[in-house]
Amino acid sequence: MTRLKLAIQKSGRLAEESLALLERSGLKFAKSKDKLFWFGETLPIDLLLVRDDDIPRLLLAGVCQLGVVGGNVAEEKAAEKARQNETETTLEPLLPLGFGRCRLMLAAPEKGAIRSVNDLDGKRIATSYPELTLRYLKARGVQADVVLLNGAVEIAPSMGSADAIVDLVSTGTTLRANHLEVIDEVLASEAGLYRCPNPLEAEAEALIQTLLTRIEGVKQAAEAKYVMMHAPRAKLADITALLPGAETPTVLELEGDPHRVALHAVCTEQVFWEHLERLKEAGASAILVLPVEKMLA
Ligand code: PRT
Numbered sequence: 001m002t003r004l005k006l007a008i009q010k011s012g013r014l015a016e017e018s019l020a021l022l023e024r025s026g027l028k029f030a031k032s033k034d035k036l037f038w039f040g041e042t043l044p045i046d047l048l049l050v051r052d053d054d055i056p057r058l059l060l061a062g063v064c065q066l067g068v069v070g071g072n073v074a075e076e077k078a079a080e081k082a083r084q085n086e087t088e089t090t091l092e093p094l095l096p097l098g099f100g101r102c103r104l105m106l107a108a109p110e111k112g113a114i115r116s117v118n119d120l121d122g123k124r125i126a127t128s129y130p131e132l133t134l135r136y137l138k139a140r141g142v143q144a145d146v147v148l149l150n151g152a153v154e155i156a157p158s159m160g161s162a163d164a165i166v167d168l169v170s171t172g173t174t175l176r177a178n179h180l181e182v183i184d185e186v187l188a189s190e191a192g193l194y195r196c197p198n199p200l201e202a203e204a205e206a207l208i209q210t211l212l213t214r215i216e217g218v219k220q221a222a223e224a225k226y227v228m229m230h231a232p233r234a235k236l237a238d239i240t241a242l243l244p245g246a247e248t249p250t251v252l253e254l255e256g257d258p259h260r261v262a263l264h265a266v267c268t269e270q271v272f273w274e275h276l277e278r279l280k281e282a283g284a285s286a287i288l289v290l291p292v293e294k295m296l297a
């Protein structure tokens with residue numbers, strides 16, 4: 001019987017949401033005491049809980065077939081492989097997951113001499129992402145020294161050990177606290193489901209497809225709403241056009257009222273108050289918006 005191993009971050013920014021997504025996709029695990037290996041009880045997919053930086057290597061080595069990791073970490077590994085001319089072994093993203101969003105940014109001291117990437121010639125850049133930084137500089141024809149730091153990158157300029165940094169930013173608070181400002185974006189990142197590069201036997205590939213379909217369903221359902229309302233029969237086309245991401249709605253008779261109908265539709269995009277206000281203006285009433293728990297298109 002084929003079993004797959006899926007690696008997720010053990011603890012950190014991606015850990016909770018990775019596990020929650022898998023659980024919403026119907027995966028249940030027998031949790032072991034050491035918290036490193038959890039046996040999959042509902043699908044033959046076991047969990048490996050590791051440091052996020054280890055995930056690309058585990059996938060490339062075929063120890064795990066699947067992994068949830070930030071695009072920044074996956075791309076850093078891919079850039080390293082590409083530089084070593086091992087392009088045939090890059091990591092393949094299967095699906096972006098919509099959480100862990102951040103941006104890898106070039107930043108420099110506020111109101112300093114560095115205003116653009118072109119001011120970096122001969123300068124020192126501190127980063128935990130040397131490969132992505134080198135790739136970025138090379139693409140712009142800039143020659144700078146890349147200083148590898150595995151933490152506290154943001155203090156390097158004030159310590160005098162670098163002129164600029166390339167670091168992850170989400171809210172920007174860390175940059176502001178260190179009197180740094182963004183000069184340019186190097187990479188936009190979010191968590192993704194990645195797979196090992198080598199093809200697997202048919203049963204394993206089918207299992208990956210099952211997981212993908214479920215995760216896609218969970219992602220869609222997270223935004224989807226079931227919308228119900230009463231509407232003038234004459235306004236059906238107008239009202240349908242106002243529903244965000246809706247397919248053909250279901251139309252039901254309203255007992256004793258030939259001019260109005262009940263309209264039900266699944267909206268696959270977010271439904272805001274503005275949408276409801278416009279529906280009301282178009283003649284709809286008794287509008288209800290319900291959450292959708294699961295979807296299988
Ligand atoms: O122990 P392990 O190695 O598994 O974890 P880790 O400490 O390496 O990673 P962790 O948990 O901090 O981050 C895991 C992943 O979350 C990263 O690889 C990114 O894909 C994603 N992510 C999203 C972030 C951020 N947002 C983020 N803001 N990772 C790090 N940061 C840091 C950033 O490095 C900087 O120090 O947060 C600081 C900036 O945040 P703001 O909000 O002040 O801008």
Ligand code: ZN
Nearest residue numbers: 051052053054
């Ligand atoms: Zn890490």
